[in-house]
Amino acid sequence: DVKVTQSSRYLVKRTGEKVFLECVQDMDHENMFWYRQDPGLGLRLIYFSYDVKMKEKGDIPEGYSVSREKKERFSLILESASTNQTSMYLCASGVATGGQPQHFGDGTRLSIL
Amino acid sequence: GQNIDQPTEMTATEGAIVQINCTYQTSGFNGLFWYQQHAGEAPTFLSYNVLDGLEEKGRFSSFLSRSKGYSYLLLKELQMKDSASYLCALQGNNQGGKLIFGQGTELSVKP
DSSP: OOOEEESOSEEEEOTTOOEEEEEEESSOOSEEEEEEEETTTEEEEEEEESSTTOOEEOSOOTTEEEEEEETTEEEEEESSOOGGGOEEEEEEEEOSSTTOOOEEOOOEEEEEO | OOEEEOOSEEEEETTOOEEEEEEEEOSOOSEEEEEEEOTTSOOEEEEEEOSSEEEEETTEEEEEETTTTEEEEEEOSOOGGGOEEEEEEEEOSSTTOOEEEOOOEEEEEEO
16 A cells, blocks of 8 residues: 655644655655645645656745655755644655546644744 | 635435535646545545546446536445545646645535
């Protein structure tokens, strides 16, 4: 089975801190994704990557950056955390071929105080 | 752009059948996915439609009509464990297999 592992289930940080969310997948997938999920808004794509060192902006990239130095690892970075970034963050991975599902991690519930 | 609409909430009775609709407006897409998400858990893949018609997987079926901009997920013989959020998502034609999600439908199954 595909395993997508996010480093933390729950995280509490303070406004202005630099925050790192880590995601690792074990299926050699080319594509990796970061979403945030908020009530009434569904999942919204922040950034994605289709290869090592490659990244593309999603729908809501402002205030975030990403890093993909190795194929299996995709990191989301909040450069200076703000309270409106309190959310559930979900990482996903998938193959490059269309028509195949993305596989999700269990999510990180991040609270910015 | 792509607009995807689903009902926010639905309630159904154990043992019954429920249909969750998803309508969309888009200039083109590869296919349509349905995911299930229990509270506090990761979304899990349920079904994928690329051609018009019905795809059946046990108690769950999904239907797509590209000409009508419409899909539905059909759940039969409802069980209490089917209480969850159901997410409709379009996969674009672009590189990377990006998914655009609807807001999700929260299904409550009552005894």
